[in-house]
Amino acid sequence: MVLNDQQIAGMDKAQRTALMNSITGYKPLNLLGTISANGRPNVCIVSSVFHMGSNPALLGMIMRPPRPNNDSLCNIRDTRSYTLNNVTADHYREAHQTSASYPSGVSEFEQCGLEEYYHEDHKAPFVASSFIKIGLEVAQIIDIELNGTTLVIGKVVHVIINDNVVGEDGSIDHVIANSLAGSGLDGYFQPRLLDRLTYAKPDKPVKSLIGEDDH
Amino acid sequence: MVLNDQQIAGMDKAQRTALMNSITGYKPLNLLGTISANGRPNVCIVSSVFHMGSNPALLGMIMRPPRPNNDSLCNIRDTRSYTLNNVTADHYREAHQTSASYPSGVSEFEQCGLEEYYHEDHKAPFVASSFIKIGLEVAQIIDIELNGTTLVIGKVVHVIINDNVVGEDGSIDHVIANSLAGSGLDGYFQPRLLDRLTYAKPDKPVKSLIGEDDH
Numbered sequence: 001m002v003l004n005d006q007q008i009a010g011m012d013k014a015q016r017t018a019l020m021n022s023i024t025g026y027k028p029l030n031l032l033g034t035i036s037a038n039g040r041p042n043v044c045i046v047s048s049v050f051h052m053g054s055n056p057a058l059l060g061m062i063m064r065p066p067r068p069n070n071d072s073l074c075n076i077r078d079t080r081s082y083t084l085n086n087v088t089a090d091h092y093r094e095a096h097q098t099s100a101s102y103p104s105g106v107s108e109f110e111q112c113g114l115e116e117y118y119h120e121d122h123k124a125p126f127v128a129s130s131f132i133k134i135g136l137e138v139a140q141i142i143d144i145e146l147n148g149t150t151l152v153i154g155k156v157v158h159v160i161i162n163d164n165v166v167g168e169d170g171s172i173d174h175v176i177a178n179s180l181a182g183s184g185l186d187g188y189f190q191p192r193l194l195d196r197l198t199y200a201k202p203d204k205p206v207k208s209l210i211g212e213d214d215h
Numbered sequence: 216m217v218l219n220d221q222q223i224a225g226m227d228k229a230q231r232t233a234l235m236n237s238i239t240g241y242k243p244l245n246l247l248g249t250i251s252a253n254g255r256p257n258v259c260i261v262s263s264v265f266h267m268g269s270n271p272a273l274l275g276m277i278m279r280p281p282r283p284n285n286d287s288l289c290n291i292r293d294t295r296s297y298t299l300n301n302v303t304a305d306h307y308r309e310a311h312q313t314s315a316s317y318p319s320g321v322s323e324f325e326q327c328g329l330e331e332y333y334h335e336d337h338k339a340p341f342v343a344s345s346f347i348k349i350g351l352e353v354a355q356i357i358d359i360e361l362n363g364t365t366l367v368i369g370k371v372v373h374v375i376i377n378d379n380v381v382g383e384d385g386s387i388d389h390v391i392a393n394s395l396a397g398s399g400l401d402g403y404f405q406p407r408l409l410d411r412l413t414y415a416k417p418d419k420p421v422k423s424l425i426g427e428d429d430h
Contacts, residue, residue, distance in 0.1 A: 001381065004336070005372040008272050015385030020269040022387040023349060023374070025243030025301055026396035026406055027265075050242075050263050052277055053362040054235040057223050060366075062267055062275065086240055089409065093421055100415035111417070121219070134238060140361055146354055146368060147268040151275075153361060157220040159238070166216065170230030171399040172237040181241035181396050181406050184386040186414070186424065189396075189406035191241055194304065196401045200315035202326070206308055209401065 022184035026191070029087035029182045031095055031114070032061070033125045034075035036105075041116055041125045042071045043108045044098045047182045049084060057156035058139060059084065065148035069104045076152060080138040081123035085130030088178040092188050122158050131177040133160040237399035241406070244302035244397045246310055246329070247276070248340045249290035251320075256331055256340045257286045258323045259313045262397045264299060272371035273354060274299070280363035284319045291367060295353040296338035300345030303393040307403050337373050346392040348375040 008016060027047040034042045048062040061084075063073045076082050087095045097112040109116050115128035119135065126133040135158030142151040165177040174191070181189045196209040223231060242262040249257045263277040276299075278288045291297050302310045312327040324331050330343035334350065341348040350373030357366040380392040389406070396404040411424040 001374070001376050001378050002334075003374040003376075005272075005370065008371060008374065009270065011385075013270070016272070017269045018385035019374075019381070019387065020272045020371070021266055022389070023347065023371070024264045024266055024274060024299070025245060025347075025394050026241050026389060028240030028242060030240060048265050048267075049239045050265050050277060051236055051239055052263075052359070052364055054232045055224065055228070056362065057220075057231070057235045058362060059239060060277065062265060084239070092410070093412065096412045096421050097415050100417045102417050119217075132238065132240075140359075142357065142366075144267070144355075144368070147271065147273060149267055151357075151366065153359070155220065156223060156235070156238070159216070159218040159223065159234070161216050161218075163216050166234070170226075170233035171402070172234065174237070174241060174398050174404075179240050180409065181404075183389050183406075186411045187386070188409045188412070189389075190409045191396050191398075191404035191406040194395065194403045194405045195307070197308065197311045197403070199401070200312050202315045202317050206311050 018184055026181040026183055026189060029095070029180050030084040031087060031098065031127045031130060032072055033083035033085060033127060034072050035079060035081070035124050036071065036075050037078045040105050041107050041109055042075055043114060043125070043127065044072055045087065045095045052153060059134070059136065059154050059156060061152045061154070063150040063152055069101050071104055073150060076138060077141065079123050082136050082154065083122070083124045083126045084134040084136065085127035086132040086177055086179045088130065089180055089190060090178060091129050092180055119158060119160060126160065131162050131165055132172065132179070134158070233399055241396040241398055241404060244310070244395050245299040246302060246313065246342045246345060247287055248298035248300060248342060249287050250294060250296070250339050251286065251290050252293045255320050256322050256324055257290055258329060258340070258342065259287055260302065260310045267368060274349070274351065274369050274371060276367045276369070278365040278367055284316050286319055288365060291353060292356065294338050297351050297369065298337070298339045298341045299349040299351065300342035301347040301392055301394045303345065304395055304405060305393060306344050307395055334373060334375060341375065346377050346380055347387065347394070349373070350375070
């Protein structure tokens with residue numbers, strides 16, 4: 001199948017949305033925790049979080065154009081505080097349910113059966129059952145005029161994580177953390193490790209870091 | 216383990232880099248194809264591609280601060296054309312090898328054993344062995360002053376894809392497309408489908424779209 005931009009623009013809306021939401025590959029899944037200026041918590045599933053830098057530790061996130069009942073971005077603009085929490089195989093249904101359009105001010109924590117967790121010095125709520133809890137403060141908000149989305153860049157100010165999910169090299173083992181990957185708008189996937197490879201250099205072939213390198 | 220921003224800033228650099236590159240969860244893996252103004256092709260693996268919109272179809276990508284021998288962003292600025300191609304279980308070693316720092320002007324296609332594929336009307340090269348080939352034109356380039364990275368926003372102008380990887384609803388089946396997910400800087404993962412869930416509504420619980428919903 002070969003499609004050009006005019007054919008894409010002419011597609012059925014649901015088909016185009018499904019295609020474009022799945023075309024980039026597997027997506028990281030996180031629960032975005034926020035709180036309003038007057039203390040009402042909010043949580044919703046997001047699949048658009050990405051690494052932007054390690055020092056300072058910055059994560060990016062794309063927010064959809066403002067809609068009714070969509071409190072997360074308002075809360076982030078008001079409080080400058082938010083959290084990202086990994087979606088696990090134990091609570092992916094509750095996580096998916098947070099994407100429903102609840103009335104403004106209603107807590108999806110309560111409605112969807114997810115427990116809040118508060119940490120001293122961090123305003124926004126974490127998700128208690130997530131093994132990876134990241135507390136962020138807004139570093140920069142960029143409005144994307146092309147299509148009305150918003151890029152929120154956050155500085156990581158808290159990491160709350162089970163010791164057993166962090167490897168010797170500092171990296172997180174998402175299999176132990178029970179993290180899921182997403183695809184499209186409704187697919188939940190459990191990855192298994194295929195390989196870890198050595199740092200690539202021009203003058204030698206990469207090798208496997210796990211087990212025997214016999215393939 | 217609980218870390219605050221000062222403790223993160225004080226971490227060993229390699230540990231912090233490993234932690235921050237893995238903390239967001241599983242990442243989509245793509246091969247970025249570009250070509251210089253004078254016709255030299257370039258390909259490198261990227262894990263920072265994300266959905267920004269379906270109509271117009273826009274994808275975002277974060278590029279690291281400019282380094283020596285790093286031609287991709289220069290090529291994109293010069294030609295306004297690039298491609299994204301899924302990383303598969305069949306060529307993940309070759310894909311990883313493209314992250315080595317080859318001298319400027321050397322083609323990683325040739326050095327790493329990946330074959331170019333050219334499509335009429337699209338300047339930048341695709342990766343022949345990828346089942347999902349996306350051709351993009353620059354829509355906007357935003358320099359992020361916070362840390363010297365660059366956000367490249369591309370409009371999808373070509374999709375070249377095997378028919379069998381597209382489902383009835385228009386979404387891509389990444390298991391059939393043989394796509395891998397990444398974690399950190401060196402981990403390659405093969406996801407398996409855990410579940411697909413119904414569109415979430417406030418007044419009813421989500422259900423599974425696959426098999427019997429008995430859990």
